[in-house]
Amino acid sequence: MELHVVINGRKDLAEQLYRQLRDAIECGRLAAGAQLPPSRLLAEQLGISRKTVSDTYSLLTYENFLIGRIGRGTFVNARPVKAEAKQSAADLACAQSLEKWRELPTPLRHPTLEGTSRYEFIGGATSRNQFPQEEWRRCTQDALRRIAQSGGFYSQPEGLPALRSAIAGHVSFSRGVVCSDADIVVCNGAQQALDLIARVVLEPGSLVAMEDPGYTPARLLFSAQGATVIGVPVDDQGIQVERIPDGVRLIYVTPSHQFPLGMPMSQARREALLERARALGAIVIEDDYDSEFRYEGRPTDSLQSLDKRGVVAYVGTFSKTMLPQLRLGYAVLPPAILGAVIKAKRLTDCHTSTLPQWALAKFIAEGYLLKHIRRCHTVYAGRRERILQRLNGDLSPWLQAVPSTAGFHMAALCKVPVNIPLLLELAKKVEVGLYPLHGFFYQEPVRDGLFIGFGAIETLDIDPALDKVRDILQQIA
Incomplete structure (x- = not known):
């Protein structure tokens, strides 16, 4: 990697080099302990004589900015970094917006x-003891081989076909979700899925209804996009559908395992919620974050499996079943918003990293996930x-x-x-x-x-x- 130095013209070459290296050290851009290029190499890169570089190194060494180590090279010496006055947030035109973000809490943040x-x-x-390290290692090695054999192009924003197909098979088998691979968008965790859906559904001032108590990061996300969030109380059957107000565009629920209290939504409430969403013209986000683990009673179908009108966006994640650090999630989307979400995904981050996508596709296909x-x-x-x-x-x-x-x-x-x-x-x-x-x-x-x-x-x-x-x-x- 070349050292960033710009030489203008043919005059005062040593002074230009000296000043740029000293400024870089004083501001911390060249950190203490960083090794400088050999004088011959830097001279070739800059198109100047080696003697000019050597003399500059010697002067900076004399002034204690650099230190030479026999047989190893020239290094930046440890010095206090000169703090320069930076523009404060209060001086910026966006000060009010920055203050809003600064005041946002960070709920559920895991400790270091x-x-x-x-x-x-x-x-x-x-x-960590539950994670299948050996199986995941084999799947990752297979993913590396696939990437090495592919062209150096960006991937599809909706996700690799192999993973979308594997996810469709998995959620159909384990949760009764009615979908094909064409309905699925792979995301960086469930939180990005919520963000993408909100981006295409909401506008500043839009109404969102969600359970209260409920998943605070979702509420903060919707609010940050300018929506007005209405808390709807829950009881032992789930969200009280009759209290969802008119004018709502988006309804966020956790019907299989209400977050945070834990009770499932009753069948009657599920049917009432779907009917209310249809009447409002609202999209329902079903966050099915950890329902693979069931301990009592008969398994309940996903809310999406009951949806005949295409109003439910089913969101799932592998952070809970595998490791949070993987940041892999997905959304099964109704036709009305699918195309818009794919375009939003492309504009947001182009696509999710393909290495873990290939690995997860094999992990599911080989039966390791189940x-x-x-x-x-x-x-x-x-x-x-x-x-x-x-x-x-x-x-x-x-x-x-x-x-x-x-x-x-x-x-x-x-x-x-x-x-x-x-x-x-x-x-x-x-x-x-x-x-x-x-x-x-x-x-x-x-x-x-x-x-x-x-x-x-x-x-x-x-x-x-x-x-x-x-x-x-x-x-x-």
């Missing part, structure tokens, strides 16, 4: 590896059962589990007043990561409780962690 607790009940995370889901199901079922036993046992004076039949998180509501911030603070001190429910409420009154994920915590760690929680609750009650 250094910031995690010994016992983590965070939602949406999975245990095998992995079955293995995780057994593990998660055991963790869920143990947490429920504790919530119904020694933790029952303070907490009550919300009935839930799917996923790998549950909600526990407070039965008596509990100082939740103090509970979280004291738990953190004993290496237990707990997370509150209150951030998911929007316009409805907040109900105190805990959002308990059991994907990341190991089974043998559950009892020691909950022992600590019980002891804290006894102290602060």
Whole structure:
């Protein structure tokens, strides 16, 4: 890689080189420890004499900007970087818009590896021990071979045909989704799918209805695009359809495993929701984020499978079934918005990286995904059962589990007043990561409780962690 230096004309060559190298070091563009090109190579690149470069290196070394190491070369010496005054946000014409973004919260943000607790009940995370490393490695190697054999062109914005076909087969088999590969758009996680649908459906001032409490990142995303979000309360059957107001363009729901409380939407509510959406001319986003894991009762069909009028956009993700770091999701779209979403995808990021797409296509086709889901199901079922036993046992004076039949998180509501911030603070001190429910409420009154994920915590760690929680609750009650 060439060092960026620009020489103008044939006068003051040494001064030009000296000034640019010194400025680059002082502003930090050439970081401490960076190796400079050999004098002969830099002279050839710039079309000047080697002596000019050597003399400049010597002067900068004398001034302590550079340091020479025998047999290794010339390096930038460690120096304090001169801070230059930058334009502040308040001075910009877009100051008001920047302030709006600055004030947005970052809910459900996972901690860094250094910031995690010994016992983590965070939602949406999975245990590294469950991930099939060897099978994924083989699929990735196959993907590298395919890319090496292909031309150096960009891919299709809607995703690789092989992966779209694999996804269509998987969701049809596991969730009863009625689709073909032509209905699918591959995205960088479910969050991008929500963003793309909102981009083509909403305009500033558009009304969006979503569950309250509900998935806060979705609400913030819709609001950031200028929409007015209406929180619709939920009960034990799901969203209260009769309270969805007129004029709504988009309805966001999690019918299989309501986020964050966990109850499924009843059949009657599903039918009522589809009829209400048809009457409004609204699109329904069905976020089916973790319903592959079901523990009780008969499997329920997806909302999309009941849709006869083409109003449901089904959104899924592999972040929950595999690893969040993969950032692979998809949307099964009704014909009315499919073409617009594909164009929005192309304008947004052209296409999702093809390497993980090829790997995932093979991972699904070889049956590794279903095998992995079955293995995780057994593990998660055991963790869920143990947490429920504790919530119904020694933790029952303070907490009550919300009935839930799917996923790998549950909600526990407070039965008596509990100082939740103090509970979280004291738990953190004993290496237990707990997370509150209150951030998911929007316009409805907040109900105190805990959002308990059991994907990341190991089974043998559950009892020691909950022992600590019980002891804290006894102290602060």
